[in-house]
Amino acid sequence: METYLDCIPCLLNHSLKAARAVTDDEDIHRQVLNAMAAMIPQLSLGLKPPEIAQEAYRLIRQITGHSDPFHKVKAEANADALALYPRLVKIVVDAEDPLLTACKLAIAGNSIDLGPEFGQVTMESLVETALGSHIDSRDYQRFRNSIASSYRIIYIGDNTGEIVFDRLLIEQLHKVKKLDVVFVVRERPVINDATRDDALDVGMDKVARIISSGSDAPAAILSQCSREMVELFHSVDMIIAKGQGNYEALDEETGNIFFLLRAKCSIIADQFGVKIGDAVLKQKKSASQAGNTV
């Protein structure tokens, strides 16, 4: 997806909030805003939004002098989600359709973000959001059928904390079908996105093989990814991509891709025909498909 002009003020707002999450120093907040503003006139709208966010976070790292400014936020998100994990397992096991419930929880977990709404979400509210969310039954059926007919899957993660919910969903995938699952993390810390260490923290290695995307972009932008990642992307049976960033990075790629995310801005909500805050589980439309896919 290309960048919309609307993404520019949003990114500026996001950068300010991110700077505030790193430090209380208002001079630094202002420096971040100024540096972002200086980028705007040169910004190519041909870039994908996460490519611009990548530049923004490079600036934030540079200005704040922290290579992993969200280390503490990330550790807390993983710890909070892990504390909830036994309850999440029980909710899924007791559900009428455990896979559907695990999907809803994984999508609600995408609310753990430093994005448009960050800081507003409690783990308790996530469970409530998940159980009250709606996924189109045809989309879910396509997802379930795709799992049943797949052997090799890559699951492209997004945020720390959220990955506990992803682990829960991967456990359910294994119950539907014996699968080879690869979980993709970011190469280096960027925003609160999960890296290999974060994934190991939540025991992701017990349910999937962990690989890095090869890039510090806050999304799997294939042109920046490692050869291993790109080859896997083009050879597996199914790709599960979490979060808006991965949708923005992969919406024009070819493959059996399912996007699982919460719509966090009007541009994305419009593209999926939902409201801001709604759950999205949607298969990327391929040339041979029609109907209710994107």
Next chain:
Amino acid sequence: METYLDCIPCLLNHSLKAARAVTDDEDIHRQVLNAMAAMIPQLSLGLKPPEIAQEAYRLIRQITGHSDPFHKVKAEANADALALYPRLVKIVVDAEDPLLTACKLAIAGNSIDLGPEFGQVTMESLVETALGSHIDSRDYQRFRNSIASSYRIIYIGDNTGEIVFDRLLIEQLHKVKKLDVVFVVRERPVINDATRDDALDVGMDKVARIISSGSDAPAAILSQCSREMVELFHSVDMIIAKGQGNYEALDEETGNIFFLLRAKCSIIADQFGVKIGDAVLKQKKSASQAGNTV
């Protein structure tokens, strides 16, 4: 009120929306964003938000080549509100407390804006919003008492369309007490703010004497206002200031000021202890006052 860092992304977003309201030419939208971005590093946070908006709209006028880019939007807003006027009169006359209902309608009329939410409001929804809104009874009592003890009032207007609702409220003020009311408009077109011509369009001269603020700022910034306006401001018994911009311009001035507005961003909502979208009718706290005033 000084400018917060949060105002900067918001202003950028607002400028983009304003540029879109003027033209469909995406190159111009981009030019406006770029010009605004170029302003950011030099921007003094000591300026009031409407002073920055004033600069932004000068840029928009310059880039789009229109001296009154919102002429059509304004004419439509006045026409739509005038079409509703007979119904508004009936709602007020039939109300248990006509002055309170007229206050609520005048505040709801402040939703007609090119600000954070513009384009989302229909005249029908305004009436519904007004009748469902809440004003603190002590604030209202102070307002009512102040009217009863005043002889000379200035009423500082805000947006075109909204001024029909203001006229309705001024009619009710005259029913409480025989008053000398001066209605203040902007000197020249800025955003969708009301000028003398716009006020004449809705018959404001039948209920008040119309004067210009003497400035093209989208708010009554006293340091930019005409001598007549400033002298009136300091000599009248009561000042009614409509909208966020006038609050941002006047919150540090001395006088018996009542702010009537809808809270359109979290900064203002926080200052009044309300939620975004809520109605605000609040007296400015003076040195001799205490309690529920700002």
